Amino acid sequence: MPPQNAKERFSNRVADYVRYRPGYPAGLIDVLRDLASLHPGTKVADVGSGTGISAALLLDAGCEVFAVEPNADMRHAAEVRLGANPRFHSIGAPAEVTTLRDQSVELVLSAQAFHWFDVAKSRAEFSRILVPGGFIALVWNVRQTDSTPFLRDYEALLETYATDYAQVRHENVNEAVLRGFFAEGSHQRRTLPNAQHFDFAGLRGRLLSSSYAPAEGQPGHDPMMQELRRIFDANQRDGAVDILYDTEIHIGR
Template structure:
């Protein structure tokens, strides 16, 4: 499958049910890396605009670069009211942005889809001198009894979960991407609370899970309902995340 099209049929669930990023991420980048709100950012692999919104709400100008038009249209629908928002149909390997046009490149929950070598060259091209690159993930924790059971469900029903989850996102891959310069990692706590319908949407937002018209979907949802009934508290369950932020310069 063309990775840029993996989320074609998941846009609404992705926008509604994927976790936001903590506001502390922005404060950290401002204080530790000098990313003041007068800077211009490229959010590469912006998707439906979850990471873009984090920075727009903090006053930044953001070019949301996304190759999937369905996701980009959702970002425009959601974020078009911000004067600093600019939608760009481009990819990590070919953003279409002008050379030396941005102060930072951001990639939220996206770098594992990129061609690392080609995207590094492209980021170096569009970054202004002294600009930084920031890779962000919400890593779902597997700590509580529900989270352990939910992980087992995903492994049982996911189509290519292991392959997708382990591409380009360990520290060795990330350090190699920034080499020979150093990269710094900071982490933050994050989480979501779901009722049953929200949890179904969260599960369906993942590209490796069956869609409603595909084999295995009905059984997956039955298993999810069983899990929800077993672990719910006051009608909801919680999924916790560790938000990891990798920041550094590429030149």
């Protein structure tokens, strides 16, 4: 089960989240076209839409987007960014009770959010709001942890200083959970490369956008920042480091 403060734990992270969280590769839209029948005009429930990172991609593809987000601060950031688009609809609600009408969307997409949901309740809710034959897409940017010396050092930093890192990692949504969530035989998976290139200020913002990283003034923050400086200096090339991701896309009915 997700932690009890899941809906509010990003409220003090919004500015860093907007600036430093990774987007999604353009190929995501191609995968959704191929496997989930996405097309201009598709009605999409972007559930756990956060600051609008995935909603922006969907709007650029011509979709009508119902951005469902319970956190008011994150929702406001999305409204500032995307609210002028008439195909963007901001909805303050959780994944388990979206308030959308029965059979009102053709695709439910959850990007970097499903691991916060109650699996059984969200499954029932998605079934309710989807049209017959509609699709669900679950998307994560999965940070590589062992492919470069810097990424190994960064993972070690999180394991040392992050508060509840092991409990809230999206990797906790394993294959058994996904098999139980999707209709039997409908689950398809695709993986795309993704990356971010950071100077130290950007790396600091990326770390502090994570809800498990101690914020300024919290225990562990100062030694964590000292260690971040050390591993940056040890691994940087031309004043920057790379965070590499595998963008995992799970699609089914």
